[in-house]
Amino acid sequence: MPVPRCVDAAKAGCGEGALWDVTRGCLWWVDISGEALHCYEPATGRARRIALPWLISALALDQNDGLLIATARGLGRVDPATGEIALLHDPEPESRGNRLNDMIAGPDGALGVGSMSEGARGPTGSLYRYDAGRPRAMMTGTTISNGLGWSPDGSRLYFVDSVPGVMHVLENGAWRVLSAFDALTGKPDGMAVDARGTLWVAICDRGQVLGLTPDGEITARIDLPCEIVTNCCFGGSDLRTLYITTGTFSMSAAEKAANPQAGGLFAVEMAVPGTAPYRAHWPG
Numbered sequence: 260m261p262v263p264r265c266v267d268a269a270k271a272g273c274g275e276g277a278l279w280d281v282t283r284g285c286l287w288w289v290d291i292s293g294e295a296l297h298c299y300e301p302a303t304g305r306a307r308r309i310a311l312p313w314l315i316s317a318l319a320l321d322q323n324d325g326l327l328i329a330t331a332r333g334l335g336r337v338d339p340a341t342g343e344i345a346l347l348h349d350p351e352p353e354s355r356g357n358r359l360n361d362m363i364a365g366p367d368g369a370l371g372v373g374s375m376s377e378g379a380r381g382p383t384g385s386l387y388r389y390d391a392g393r394p395r396a397m398m399t400g401t402t403i404s405n406g407l408g409w410s411p412d413g414s415r416l417y418f419v420d421s422v423p424g425v426m427h428v429l430e431n432g433a434w435r436v437l438s439a440f441d442a443l444t445g446k447p448d449g450m451a452v453d454a455r456g457t458l459w460v461a462i463c464d465r466g467q468v469l470g471l472t473p474d475g476e477i478t479a480r481i482d483l484p485c486e487i488v489t490n491c492c493f494g495g496s497d498l499r500t501l502y503i504t505t506g507t508f509s510m511s512a513a514e515k516a517a518n519p520q521a522g523g524l525f526a527v528e529m530a531v532p533g534t535a536p537y538r539a540h541w542p543g
Contacts, residue, residue, distance in 0.1 A: 274504030279494030329359035366413035368540030373404020406450035438475035449490030485521035493533020
């Protein structure tokens with residue numbers, strides 16, 4: 260596999276939420292623990308950090324190219340020029356030990372949003388589907404709702420629960436387990452799907468992104484120079500660049516000093532392109 264290169268040595272505590280913005284020609288991503296929104300422009304190499312009032316963990320585009328966000332206080336929208344956040348809805352107002360984590364827009368404009376137990380204390384999370392701003396639970400009893408991805412034809416939704424290390428797939432209205440990760444493969448985190456249907460899954464404790472067939476067989480591996488690998492998405496003008504976020508959240512000061520690229524944004528050129536992200540249809 261090609262070697263990833265660091266394009267933004269941001270030293271994020273927990274990089275996440277990678278999202279390619281076709282209209283603006285940039286890669287959005289977040290630092291959860293650093294309470295920041297990042298923007299990388301590959302055409303110029305410019306990298307920006309926008310401070311936020313509280314943590315956000317994931318991003319999606321709406322029908323007007325607005326940035327929807329998953330936050331510790333529910334769903335919202337952020338103004339990237341100012342960092343100002345407008346809250347839209349909290350699907351779990353009574354679950355104070357939970358927060359939203361990952362999300363994805365779907366081919367029909369619905370928004371998939373997963374919650375998690377803060378600190379991974381138990382299976383109190385859920386996966387929600389928002390239709391025109393109205394939520395319903397698609398799955399309950401999750402611990403860390405994580406990677407979400409659509410098959411190229413939009414018929415399958417993939418979903419990772421990181422703590423048990425399970426990838427689920429929703430197809431023809433029914434969920435089933437596609438793959439169970441173990442101590443050898445590591446803990447699955449965020450993911451992306453390419454145009455041939457290969458699933459590229461960040462392994463947050465192995466310094467790798469694994470390539471899986473649509474049937475869950477591991478067939479490829481991308482090695483990174485840092486252990487904490489959190490999320491990935493396809494971007495670039497031809498969607499052939501896989502952008503990968505990393506973190507430093509469990510590293511000692513000595514480990515950070517020895518690995519200055521940890522917490523950075525990486526890019527690797529891929530033989531097969533990805534697909535452009537869908538947009539969520541949100542009222543207003």
